[in-house]
Amino acid sequence: xxxxxxxxxxxxxxxxxxxxxxxxxxxxxxxxxxxxxxxxxxxxxxxxxxxxxxxxxxxxxxxxxxxxxxxxxxxxxxxxxxxxxxxxxxxxxxxxxxxxxxx
Numbered sequence: 001x002x003x004x005x006x007x008x009x010x011x012x013x014x015x016x017x018x019x020x021x022x023x024x025x026x027x028x029x030x031x032x033x034x035x036x037x038x039x040x041x042x043x044x045x046x047x048x049x050x051x052x053x054x055x056x057x058x059x060x061x062x063x064x065x066x067x068x069x070x071x072x073x074x075x076x077x078x079x080x081x082x083x084x085x086x087x088x089x090x091x092x093x094x095x096x097x098x099x100x101x102x103x
Contacts, residue, residue, distance in 0.1 A: 021072055
């Protein structure tokens, strides 16, 4: 069975980050900027991340699992809320050890 090949045209236009997000420059940002407002031109300078609605198509073209910006932000928020109780549980065994050592 032949190997799956990534879509070379897409690979030339995007960068896949280590966490699996797709980063790209916005379209219509290369030339013909004289008829665009200054705010439009400024917004073209920033890189963007692919949104969740496009990720299915990108995964099929690249034959790999990817994550959208929304998924990444949700995971960060989840990790931040979970890290607070974890810090408390880590502190508890130290105090128990200290209590055993004193006894």
